[in-house]
Amino acid sequence: MTAIPEDVAAAASCCHRTDEVAGLAEVVADLVQIAIWQRPVDPALRNFARSVLAADELEQVLEADVATLATFDPLPAAAHAADPAAARAFIADVRWLAGMFAELTGASRLGVRLVRLQKPMCPRFHTDFVGLRLLTTYCGVGTEWLEHEQVDRDFLGHRSMDVPDARSGLLRPGAVVQQVPEFAVALLKGDAWPGNQGRGIVHRSPAARGEARILLSLDVLGQAGGHHGFDASGEGVRAPDDDDCCGGACGGGR
Numbered sequence: 001m002t003a004i005p006e007d008v009a010a011a012a013s014c015c016h017r018t019d020e021v022a023g024l025a026e027v028v029a030d031l032v033q034i035a036i037w038q039r040p041v042d043p044a045l046r047n048f049a050r051s052v053l054a055a056d057e058l059e060q061v062l063e064a065d066v067a068t069l070a071t072f073d074p075l076p077a078a079a080h081a082a083d084p085a086a087a088r089a090f091i092a093d094v095r096w097l098a099g100m101f102a103e104l105t106g107a108s109r110l111g112v113r114l115v116r117l118q119k120p121m122c123p124r125f126h127t128d129f130v131g132l133r134l135l136t137t138y139c140g141v142g143t144e145w146l147e148h149e150q151v152d153r154d155f156l157g158h159r160s161m162d163v164p165d166a167r168s169g170l171l172r173p174g175a176v177v178q179q180v181p182e183f184a185v186a187l188l189k190g191d192a193w194p195g196n197q198g199r200g201i202v203h204r205s206p207a208a209r210g211e212a213r214i215l216l217s218l219d220v221l222g223q224a225g226g227h228h229g230f231d232a233s234g235e236g237v238r239a240p241d242d243d244d245c246c247g248g249a250c251g252g253g254r
Contacts, residue, residue, distance in 0.1 A: 014148040014201065015178070025104060027132065027187045033201035034145055037185040045093055046183060048086035049138035052079055054212040058116035063221060065109055066102040069095050074114045074216075090138075094216060097185065101134045101218050104187075109222035117205070117213045125165050126157060127200035130190035133219055135180065140213030142180030143188075145203040150175035153198065165204075179206065 014033040016026040027035035056078065064072045074094050080087045098110055117140075125146065135143055155163075155170035165171065180186045191200040206213075 015145075021100065021185075024100075024185065024187050027189055030195075033148060033189045033196075033199065034203075035187045036180055038181060039183065039185060041183040042093070044086060045090055046139050048083060048090050049214040052082045052086070053114075053214045054116055054139060056116075058114065058214070060112070060114040062112045062114075063109060064098060064112050066099070066107055069099055069102070072098065072112075074112055097134065097136065097216070098218060101132075101187075105132055105220050107220040107222065109220075111217075111219040111221045113215075113217045113219075115215050117215055119208050122205045123207070124157075124160075125151075125170060125202050125204045127202055128188065128190035129192050129200075130188075130219060131193045133188045133190065133217060134185065135188060136185045136216050137180070137182055138214040138216065139182065140211055140215075141206040141209055142182055142184065143186065143203050144177050144179050144206050145188075145201055146171070146175060146177060148199065148202075151202045153202075156202070 012031055014031060016023065016029070016032045016035045018024065018026070018035065018037050021037055021039070024035045024037050026032055058076070060074050060076065062072075062074060072095055073091055075087055075091060079090075094112070094114070098112065101107065102110060137143070150172050152169055152172055155165075155168045160168035160170060163169075188201045188203065189196060191197045193200070
């Protein structure tokens with residue numbers, strides 16, 4: 001393993017790791033670009049994701065009103081039929097995560113994406129032009145990310161001139177690609193967070209490893225009061241005219 005240079009290792013991490021859900025709120029701190037709640041794996045939910053959701057095509061792209069989350073159902077009918085009890089438990093977990101995310105962000109409406117992925121949707125390192133995005137992988141490998149100080153952003157996106165990230169100069173000497181654990185909940189701060197343009201967490205989809213991933217992503221679509229600087233209109237903020245940032249095209253498919 002390559003040693004991390006002292007100047008890079010000594011830099012403050014842009015990641016806040018926590019064993020408690022309340023620790024996710026630290027994502028609002030200026031230096032934090034990703035907060036990871038390393039929640040315990042629920043074997044029943046993971047088994048449902050692997051044996052039922054990963055067994056067939058799955059691409060649920062939905063909107064949820066926070067006021068009616070108690071009746072929100074992100075699953076297709078076939079998943080209910082395959083294992084009704086496990087489906088109810090899975091829905092309850094998604095609703096709980098959505099409610100927690102809405103409470104943190106002040107959202108009144110959420111974009112919900114539940115997908116089965118067998119290949120990387122966003123294989124190049126990039127940032128997202130969003131405020132906050134929640135990601136959790138119910139089964140399979142999680143999103144990969146880099147520390148802020150280990151990235152030369154002059155080589156993000158089109159500025160790499162199509163040279164692979166490993167050779168473009170994007171990764172500073174000693175950079176270590178890190179990964180969100182399976183079943184952990186991550187909040188990723190993007191370039192649309194107030195005062196954060198050019199500092200959003202640099203991340204990518206993991207390489208395919210022969211198994212399907214079941215990924216949930218949540219985004220803010222509307223807010224009651226513009227909490228934490230999001231656009232209260234729900235229309236979002238226009239992404240800059242450059243492809244260093246990923247807006248709606250990736251759709252949270254990490």
